[in-house]
Amino acid sequence: MTSTHQRIEHDLLGDLAVPASAYYGVHTLRALDNFPITGIAISAYPNLINALASVKEAAAMANHELGLLSAQKMSAIVHACRQVRQGVAHExxxxxxxxxxxxxxxxxxANEVIANVxxxxxxxxxxxxxxxxPNEDVNLGQSTNDVYPTALKIATYAGIMQLLEAMAILRASFERKAEEFKDDLKMGRTQLQDAVPMTLGQEFSTFAVMLGEDEERLREAAKLICEINLGATAIGTGINTDPQYARLVCRHLSNITSIPLTTSPNLVEATQDVGSFVQLSGVLKRVAVKLSKTCNDLRLLSSGPRAGLGEINLPPVQAGSSIMPGKVNPVIPEVVNQIAFEVLxxxxxxxxxxxAGQLQLNAFEPIIAHSLFKSVAHLRAGCLTLASKCVDGITANRDRLRSIIENSIGIVTALNPYIGYTHATAVAQEALASGRSVAEIVLENGLLSQAQLDEILQPAMLTQPRKIAAAT
Known part of the structure; x- marks a missing residue:
C-alpha cells in the first residue's frame, strides 16, 4: 500500500510507513528511531559512503561472474553504486x-539506497x-561483518592519503622556513634554560624532519589497512558464498578503488580482529603528539612581544582580546593543540x-570508525591551517636573536675545550653575577685572545661538530 507521501515496507517487526521520497527503507527508518545519539549521520563521511558503494559494486560483479546474479540486476546495481560515488543520494x-x-x-x-537508485x-x-x-540482491553473498570493516578500511585508506598530502604541505612549509633562517644564530634551550647556540634554521628543520618521519609511519599503517575480510560473511567461514567469491570480489574491489587490497589468509581471525585500526590510531596519536609539541614550541618562541622569548613573529590573524587592546594571540597553534588533544x-x-570485542566479532566498530575518521579529518585540516595561516608567514626577530646570543651565558660551553670546565664554570658564575658578557670576562682574565675568541665563536663553529686540537 502506498500514497503520494508514503510507502509501506515490511521487516521482521512488521509494517512501517517510509517517506515516499526516501531512497532508504524500513531498516534505516528503524535505526533512525533507535539511535538518536550524536545527530551526525554517516553521510558526514563521504569516504565511507563511497567505500560502501564500491563494496556493493564489487560484490555485484563477482556474483554475476559466478552466475548468481542476472546481467540486468548486476548492471543496475553497478550503475547505482557509481551514481552514489558521484554524490547521488548521499543525503x-x-x-x-x-x-x-x-x-x-x-x-x-547502503543496501536500501543502492537498491532504490x-x-x-x-x-x-x-x-x-x-x-x-536490498538484501537478496544488493547484499548477495555478504554480511555486515565483512562489508562494514572492509568499507571502513577503504574509507580510512582514502583519508590517510588525504592526510599524507596535507602533512607534506606542512613539511614543505617548515623546510622553506629552515632555508630562510639557516644563517640566523640563536640560543638553544634544554629544560627551558639556556643551552648552546644553534641556528633558527636548524630548529625549523627539526619540525620538518619530525613530520617526514610520521609520514613514513602512516604509510606503514596504511599497508595494514589493505588486508580485508570480504567474503568472510558472518564469522569468517564464508557461509553462503561460492568458493571463488572472496578472490573475485577482492580483485574487483581493488580495480574499483585503485587500492592494492588483499584477502586475509584467515578470514575467521580477520573478522574479529581490529588490530590494524588500533595500529593506525596509535600512529595518528604519534602524529598528534609531535605536531602538538611543535605548536608548543611555536607559541614559546613567539611569546611576548616584549615580556617573552620573542624570537619569532607569528602572522597576526585576529584580535586576541576583548579587553586588552592590541593583543594578538597564537590562535592557530592553539587550535592544532586542541586537535591533538582530541586525537589522543x-x-x-x-x-x-x-x-571489548568478543569471540568471533567486534561489535564496536562504529565508534572505532567515528573516532578514526575524526582524527584523520581534523589532523588534515590542522596541518593545512597551520601551514597556510601560520608557518608560511613566520618571520625571525633577528635583533632579539642577536641580543640573546650576545648576552647568553650558555655560549661558555663552546669554550670548554679551550679553557677547561673549571675555568668555564668560573666565567659563567661571574657573568651571571655581574651581568657582563662571557667574552668580556674571558678576555679580562687572559684566558683567550680576541682572535681566538673570534675564531671559536664563529656561527659555523658553534652550530656543528668541529675538529678540536688534542690536549698537550
Whole structure:
C-alpha cells in the first residue's frame, strides 16, 4: 500500500510507513528511531559512503561472474553504486554514526539506497523490491561483518592519503622556513634554560624532519589497512558464498578503488580482529603528539612581544582580546593543540573498543570508525591551517636573536675545550653575577685572545661538530 507521501515496507517487526521520497527503507527508518545519539549521520563521511558503494559494486560483479546474479540486476546495481560515488543520494545515508549492531544499520542503509537508485534506473518505483531487493540482491553473498570493516578500511585508506598530502604541505612549509633562517644564530634551550647556540634554521628543520618521519609511519599503517575480510560473511567461514567469491570480489574491489587490497589468509581471525585500526590510531596519536609539541614550541618562541622569548613573529590573524587592546594571540597553534588533544582521546576510545570485542566479532566498530575518521579529518585540516595561516608567514626577530646570543651565558660551553670546565664554570658564575658578557670576562682574565675568541665563536663553529686540537 502506498500514497503520494508514503510507502509501506515490511521487516521482521512488521509494517512501517517510509517517506515516499526516501531512497532508504524500513531498516534505516528503524535505526533512525533507535539511535538518536550524536545527530551526525554517516553521510558526514563521504569516504565511507563511497567505500560502501564500491563494496556493493564489487560484490555485484563477482556474483554475476559466478552466475548468481542476472546481467540486468548486476548492471543496475553497478550503475547505482557509481551514481552514489558521484554524490547521488548521499543525503539519504541517514543513520547515526554511533549505533548498536556492529554496523548493521549502516549496511542496511547502503543496501536500501543502492537498491532504490537501481530500481529507478530500471524504470520502477522506490520500494518495488520484488524486482530488485536490498538484501537478496544488493547484499548477495555478504554480511555486515565483512562489508562494514572492509568499507571502513577503504574509507580510512582514502583519508590517510588525504592526510599524507596535507602533512607534506606542512613539511614543505617548515623546510622553506629552515632555508630562510639557516644563517640566523640563536640560543638553544634544554629544560627551558639556556643551552648552546644553534641556528633558527636548524630548529625549523627539526619540525620538518619530525613530520617526514610520521609520514613514513602512516604509510606503514596504511599497508595494514589493505588486508580485508570480504567474503568472510558472518564469522569468517564464508557461509553462503561460492568458493571463488572472496578472490573475485577482492580483485574487483581493488580495480574499483585503485587500492592494492588483499584477502586475509584467515578470514575467521580477520573478522574479529581490529588490530590494524588500533595500529593506525596509535600512529595518528604519534602524529598528534609531535605536531602538538611543535605548536608548543611555536607559541614559546613567539611569546611576548616584549615580556617573552620573542624570537619569532607569528602572522597576526585576529584580535586576541576583548579587553586588552592590541593583543594578538597564537590562535592557530592553539587550535592544532586542541586537535591533538582530541586525537589522543580518540585513541583511548579505539583502544577500549578494540579490547571489548568478543569471540568471533567486534561489535564496536562504529565508534572505532567515528573516532578514526575524526582524527584523520581534523589532523588534515590542522596541518593545512597551520601551514597556510601560520608557518608560511613566520618571520625571525633577528635583533632579539642577536641580543640573546650576545648576552647568553650558555655560549661558555663552546669554550670548554679551550679553557677547561673549571675555568668555564668560573666565567659563567661571574657573568651571571655581574651581568657582563662571557667574552668580556674571558678576555679580562687572559684566558683567550680576541682572535681566538673570534675564531671559536664563529656561527659555523658553534652550530656543528668541529675538529678540536688534542690536549698537550
Amino acid at each position: 539519504h545515508f541517514v543513520v547515526d554514526v554511533i549505533q548498536g549492531g556492529a554496523g548493521t544499520s549502516t549496511n542496511m542503509n 537501481a530500481l529507478e534506473h530500471l524504470g520502477h518505483q522506490r520500494g518495488e523490491y520484488a524486482v530488485l531487493h 582521546g580518540n585513541d583511548v576510545t579505539v583502544s577500549f573498543a578494540a579490547e
